[in-house]
Amino acid sequence: MASAAQPTEREVLKPPPTSVGVVGWVRANLFNGFFNSLLTLATIFLLYKTVPPLIRWAFIDSVWHTGGQGCRQATGACWAVVTENLRFIIFGFYPYDQQWRPLTAMLLLFLLLFISRDRRYWKKSLLYTWVIGLTAMGILMRGGILGLQPVESTQWGGLPLTLLLSIFGLTAAYPLGVLLALGRQSQMKGIKTLCVVYIELIRGVPLISLLFMSSIIFPLFLPEGVTINKILRAQVAIILFTAAYIAEVVRGGLQGMPRGQYEAAEALGLNYYLTMRLVILPQALKIVIPPTVSILISAFKDTSLVVIIALYDVLKTTQSVLSNPKWMGFSPEAYIFVAILYFLGCFSMSNYSRKLEKELSTEEY
Amino acid sequence: MGDQSAAKKPAVPAAPSDEVMIEIIDMHKWFGEFHVLQGINLTVKKKERIVICGPSGSGKSTLIRCINRLEEHQRGKIIVDGIELTNNIRNIEQIRAEVGMVFQHFNLFPHLTILENLTLGPIWVRKTPKRKAEEMAMYYLEKVHIAEQAKKYPGQLSGGQQQRVAIARSLCMEPKVMLFDEPTSALDPEMIKEVLDVMIELAQEGMTMIVVTHEMGFAKSVAHRVLFMDYGRIVEENTPEMFFENPRHERTKLFLSQILH
Numbered sequence: 001m002a003s004a005a006q007p008t009e010r011e012v013l014k015p016p017p018t019s020v021g022v023v024g025w026v027r028a029n030l031f032n033g034f035f036n037s038l039l040t041l042a043t044i045f046l047l048y049k050t051v052p053p054l055i056r057w058a059f060i061d062s063v064w065h066t067g068g069q070g071c072r073q074a075t076g077a078c079w080a081v082v083t084e085n086l087r088f089i090i091f092g093f094y095p096y097d098q099q100w101r102p103l104t105a106m107l108l109l110f111l112l113l114f115i116s117r118d119r120r121y122w123k124k125s126l127l128y129t130w131v132i133g134l135t136a137m138g139i140l141m142r143g144g145i146l147g148l149q150p151v152e153s154t155q156w157g158g159l160p161l162t163l164l165l166s167i168f169g170l171t172a173a174y175p176l177g178v179l180l181a182l183g184r185q186s187q188m189k190g191i192k193t194l195c196v197v198y199i200e201l202i203r204g205v206p207l208i209s210l211l212f213m214s215s216i217i218f219p220l221f222l223p224e225g226v227t228i229n230k231i232l233r234a235q236v237a238i239i240l241f242t243a244a245y246i247a248e249v250v251r252g253g254l255q256g257m258p259r260g261q262y263e264a265a266e267a268l269g270l271n272y273y274l275t276m277r278l279v280i281l282p283q284a285l286k287i288v289i290p291p292t293v294s295i296l297i298s299a300f301k302d303t304s305l306v307v308i309i310a311l312y313d314v315l316k317t318t319q320s321v322l323s324n325p326k327w328m329g330f331s332p333e334a335y336i337f338v339a340i341l342y343f344l345g346c347f348s349m350s351n352y353s354r355k356l357e358k359e360l361s362t363e364e365y
Numbered sequence: 366m367g368d369q370s371a372a373k374k375p376a377v378p379a380a381p382s383d384e385v386m387i388e389i390i391d392m393h394k395w396f397g398e399f400h401v402l403q404g405i406n407l408t409v410k411k412k413e414r415i416v417i418c419g420p421s422g423s424g425k426s427t428l429i430r431c432i433n434r435l436e437e438h439q440r441g442k443i444i445v446d447g448i449e450l451t452n453n454i455r456n457i458e459q460i461r462a463e464v465g466m467v468f469q470h471f472n473l474f475p476h477l478t479i480l481e482n483l484t485l486g487p488i489w490v491r492k493t494p495k496r497k498a499e500e501m502a503m504y505y506l507e508k509v510h511i512a513e514q515a516k517k518y519p520g521q522l523s524g525g526q527q528q529r530v531a532i533a534r535s536l537c538m539e540p541k542v543m544l545f546d547e548p549t550s551a552l553d554p555e556m557i558k559e560v561l562d563v564m565i566e567l568a569q570e571g572m573t574m575i576v577v578t579h580e581m582g583f584a585k586s587v588a589h590r591v592l593f594m595d596y597g598r599i600v601e602e603n604t605p606e607m608f609f610e611n612p613r614h615e616r617t618k619l620f621l622s623q624i625l626h
């Protein structure tokens with residue numbers, strides 16, 4: 001550090017200062033050149049035209065707690081459509097006096113997700129924690145034991161249903177997708193063909209048709225009297241669908257692995273399973289974090305398609321509120337609320353993936 | 366191991382024992398239609414050190430990669446430490462654990478630290494307890510003069526350091542034979558020596574080694590025998606002195622004149 005104090009050493013050069021205060025930053029980034037200056041001015045003008053009215057609508061002139069009548073008189077946003085119907089939007093037809101149960105289940109889920117963020121906790125014990133947590137959530141939702149009043153899954157709805165479909169869907173689809181990708185790379189012809197056919201078939205149809213099949217066509221093949229829970233069927237459709245896409249992304253990662261990595265692992269005497277688990281997959285899966293997260297995010301949003309088989313996910317409960325004459329016409333407010341919910345989910349996923357990528361990076365010092 | 370007098374001697378090779386380590390009998394290999402190895406016969410004794418050289422494409426890499434089944438031979442026999450290489454997966458894994466291999470491009474695992482690179486094999490293949498595997502890893506890292514880098518990732522080391530780590534990684538499996546496939550040819554000139562020095566130390570400790578290399582100085586000071594390969598055959602084999610001073614075949618002479626200019 002004390003460069004001047006060292007007589008014979010070469011002078012230690014500091015990197016030149018890059019920022020010269022706010023003015024310097026503004027000049028360097030917003031007004032460097034004629035075209036950029038023009039763009040900056042145009043953008044400022046647009047913001048001036050749109051943002052203040054938006055704020056006025058959303059916050060200043062808005063009403064938060066009133067009946068439908070009060071809303072009609074307000075000039076701003078009618079957030080009352082959300083606040084007055086919040087419990088129905090969130091919990092759907094779950095018995096009103098029992099709604100603390102899905103609420104507790106969701107909080108438990110968030111807690112578990114929060115703990116799982118930290119890679120230091122990625123151990124066997126975390127797995128057990130999840131198993132216990134999921135069991136607890138199942139008991140809370142379903143009831144029937146421990147003095148809890150039983151609630152049929154046909155009454156489940158709203159946000160818990162969306163979370164159930166997406167969290168289970170994604171966590172089950174991911175390992176399945178990895179297995180499919182490995183199968184597609186396999187030397188064994190039978191397994192390989194099976195995986196290729198599966199992946200191509202699933203990718204060839206839209207999720208909607210899979211959902212239809214699972215809810216309408218599939219039951220036709222079941223023997224008389226046997227029924228499989230509707231939520232479960234939708235869940236399976238989502239898992240099968242997402243897994244096919246994940247498989248293709250992971251395959252890309254596997255193909256990107258240099259042959260030397262396989263050879264070095266084999267030369268140590270690691271078998272196929274260990275080579276994959278310890279050497280190949282950790283690297284391949286890391287490379288494909290960004291595209292994988294894209295798939296997970298779109299799968300999360302696609303769970304809203306279950307409305308077409310009459311499951312009451314959070315989008316559907318919102319729609320039903322809006323079909324009530326009292327609240328008709330306030331769809332922007334209601335949908336903005338749902339959009340925020342989805343955004344929070346998607347944003348935290350992509351945020352987390354960036355954090356993970358950074359942590360797993362071994363390039364920097 | 367840490368024999369002082371051995372370190373001072375200019376790497377005079379200890380005599381190989383009479384026990385056979387590797388036996389290759391009339392071994393052939395094809396890549397599709399292409400006949401890469403055309404009848405290889407080779408016996409390697411315990412503690413013997415063999416250098417293989419020859420022009421590019423002559424099949425040197427393929428030959429040593431057959432010894433630990435990274436390539437599959439199609440005719441003839443390969444017997445390593447009494448076990449014949451067949452399609453039996455157990456045999457293959459057993460042989461691979463006994464045969465160390467060092468690659469031209471190091472092939473370290475970039476997602477693991479140096480220490481984890483070294484302990485991976487012992488822990489998962491040899492079932493060594495983690496603590497013990499780490500001690501062993503540190504011992505071999507000392508040996509290749511790089512212990513202070515244990516916590517770093519491969520991407521943070523120079524080529525020469527990476528190759529020394531790769532050697533240590535193989536040594537951690539306590540192999541009976543070490544195969545080297547042009548271990549210095551991807552390195553900058555100033556790093557070649559540090560790797561060769563490690564290999565010479567290994568030789569002094571009596572490791573059985575098969576080395577594909579064009580480093581003739583190394584061959585002279587370390588090898589018991591030098592093999593010259595061309596077009597998938599072992600064309601000539603001799604002691605280093607005879608091989609360099611008195612090559613018998615025209616092709617060998619031509620090759621040597623190109624290498625030594």
Ligand SMILES: Nc1ncnc2c1ncn2[C@@H]1O[C@H](COP(=O)(O)OP(=O)(O)OP(=O)(O)O)[C@@H](O)[C@H]1O
Nearest residue numbers: 396397399401419420421422423424425426427428
């Ligand atoms: N996997 C493969 N498939 C097809 N041909 C191959 C394969 N690997 C090597 N070959 C061919 O086999 C021949 C011998 O290759 P090999 O790598 O053994 O040569 P080498 O003596 O090690 O050469 P070099 O000094 O360039 O490393 C070459 O002609 C090469 O093109």
Ligand SMILES: [Mg+2]
Nearest residue numbers: 425426427547
């Ligand atoms: Mg080669």
